[in-house]
Amino acid sequence: MIEIYHVPGTRGVRPIWVCAELGIDYRVIDVDFSASYRSSPEWRRMNPVGKVPVMIDSAVPELAMFESGAMVQYLLDRYGEGRLQPRSGTKEQALYLQWGWFAEATFARPLGEIVNHLREFPGEHTREEALEEMRNRARLCLSAVNDILSQQDYIAGEAFTAADIMLGYTLLLATKYLPEPMPVAVAAYWDRLQQRPAYQNAFADAG
Ligand SMILES: N[C@@H](CCC(=O)N[C@@H](CS)C(=O)NCC(=O)O)C(=O)O
Incomplete structure (x- = not known):
């Protein structure tokens, strides 16, 4: 059983979708997305930077994963039996890796920052305030x-x-x-x- 701690509309949809495609047994667990809960020791033990999603595989003790792309790859490698990814070391895999990383590291990054800025700075803010918020995230x-x-x-x-x-x-x-x-x-x-x-x-x- 795969458990995915998720907030509607967020990146947890990636591992959920993979489970659905592969027919893996999974359960979605709602997470309180308030800043106070995400910074609580309880949630920080699940995700040390207070984000969602988190994924647990009940077949693997002491593994709580964060990073949606890593979850996707783990599910494919452990349960995919070759489905949804090209063979390792091929040109097709190179493109698969490139576009998968691009989706998160390059394309979602600016969009995610727009979401973060709208949430953290509902009004006007200075460049320095925005930079400090980024430094704090880092x-x-x-x-x-x-x-x-x-x-x-x-x-x-x-x-x-x-x-x-x-x-x-x-x-x-x-x-x-x-x-x-x-x-x-x-x-x-x-x-x-x-x-x-x-x-x-x-x-x-x-x-
Ligand atoms: N690269 C991470 C990004 C995780 C992430 O930014 N999640 C968003 C929701 S989609 C979040 O928790 N944002 C809250 C915040 O950054 O304060 C992943 O793919 O899991």
């Missing part, structure tokens, strides 16, 4: 990352993976655009990443 993410990295060496576990490469670049932005120093565990992790010969080669090549 700080929340940084703090979630710091909590994980206080318990393990790399973001997805004890081994370095490509998720660290994805996160590594984002941390580069964070060090540039957040005025304060990185929290302790993130700073140590960032040092570890920078020690990697491949990191040094990549930055020698990429600048």
